[in-house]
Amino acid sequence: MAQPLEGLTAIVTGAGRGIGRAEALELARLGARVVVNDFGQPGRAGTGAASAAPAQEVVEAIRAAGGQAVAHTGDVADHQQAGALVQLAIDTYGQLDILVNNAGILRDRMVFSMTEDEWDSVIRVHLKGHFNTTHFAAAHWRARSKEAGGPVFGRIVNTSSEAFLAGSAGQPNYAAAKGGIVGLTTSTALALAKYGVTANAICPRARTRMTEDVFAGIPAPQGGAVAEDGxxxxxxxxxVAPLVGYLASPAAAGVNGQLLVVHGGMVAIAERPRIAAKFDTAKEIFSYEELDGLLTPYYAERPAHETFAAAEVLGLKHD
Structure with missing residues (x-):
């Protein structure tokens, strides 16, 4: 029986560790040929000497299981290196079919203490990194579609975060980047649909280097997804990885421009923000006094957990 992704080529960025590693292994398990990208810096802040070891270890794990994989250790936030990543997939396997953007760093700080570099570096890796690879992949699929005279197969899975959905007081750079990724995803979904390409975003929750502080109080059983004691x-x-495998597959052809939250055996589908209330002026233009009379009592009576900047979204508040 054919695998769901058999004959397809995938790129996974930030695939040397954590979520990206699990995604690369899952795509390979489903039959995809995988280009494993990881810059290989040991620090979650994007610091330390780059190393080819993390990406190569994942490649070797895929090959040991009978799959096909090749490593790429470039920086996806560099436009030219992102282009080289996409070209590597094309040169090695003939074409690119799936792009999973996962690479990221953290430089947490309250907004009043954050430096310009801490802001720029996180936006660069997350948001620009997603754009760079998407740009080159989209150009590839558009060219293939024009040559074929119709739609081709293309899948993009981007990585957002609950930090965007619910806010994260100590991560204004990260939350902004993850919100921007959702905007990039929906724009891309609309732009590429006619070429047969879908673009979706996930908000994963998982124990990785990026979240070691967030989940420090939750003990981790030994043995991965299921420990030796069951x-x-x-x-x-x-x-997280199975959802990415599904979104990358032909079965998800009707899923486009979506945002999904995933962790621990749960998938939640998020909707665009809805209008909670609407007020019309009794005159031709609002005055301060009229707005005060309408909005002040409305917000005074509205529970804090129902506001847009609520600390809880979809019942997924961290304990």
Missing amino acids: RPDPLAPEH
């Missing part, structure tokens, strides 16, 4: 770890990255 206890599942709801924060294992392996819980």
